Amino acid sequence: MIELIGGQQQPRHGDAEHMSKAEHDKCLAEALLTDGKFPDWVITCSFYLALHCVDAYAHTQGVTDFIPKPGEKLTVHGKRERFVKDKLNNCFFHYKWLHDRSNQARYDPLYYKLMPAGLANACLTDAKQFLTII
């Protein structure tokens, strides 16, 4: 992920690559939503679509990663959520909601059977709004 350019470490990816990945995740989420069998993975793809939009925006602001610095007690996800709260406050509720839904969709074995029919679609609709942040 990191290469030496002119003696300095520079990431090979930037905002364009993150936006491209976000579009990729959107396409998968749409395909899964159409299929109808995997609402849990629609939610998970939707969260990662939002995450890559946030990372793309962070690059435009000079933030190239959320890896904790030595001595920092925050996790990568924790740092990213704080960034969303500070820099994209209007998106904070949506981002956190997608994160929690995605978490439960992956770890709760009954979630995909219990969730309301419209939840996956709601998550994808919410996540698509992140495509407009940069």
Add this chain to the structure above:
Amino acid sequence: MSTKQTTVTQVNLYPTFNLLQRLGDGVQGIYKMLVTPQNLLKSLGIGLPDNFSFAISLAQSRLARIPEVKDFGYVQDNNTLKMFAYIDVPNEQVEKGVYGVYSELLDLFPNTDVDVKIVELYGRSKQEMQSLGL
């Protein structure tokens, strides 16, 4: 004569009005400082990097005001505190309330890994969900 009296009155009242306004602002400032713990801590310049018990108490008392939050739980280690707000089914207003509490905690603990997650129960118990390691 009457014009001169009016002028004198205006000149004399202005400092009094100004003083009262300042006094009012001061009282309001002290009130705000004392009423909300995060403002008090900010005003005193106190950080609570490792005091999870305060975060737990604050979150628990805030979440107790939201009737749709059926239960509350947390897990912690030396660096991380994860709290869980258990709700039965998705509800946007409730979710906004819970994430408002999370947002408050992020302000209060800027360098500490605190999290508040929403878990949807769909009739299940908190104990059932805890074993999933969300």
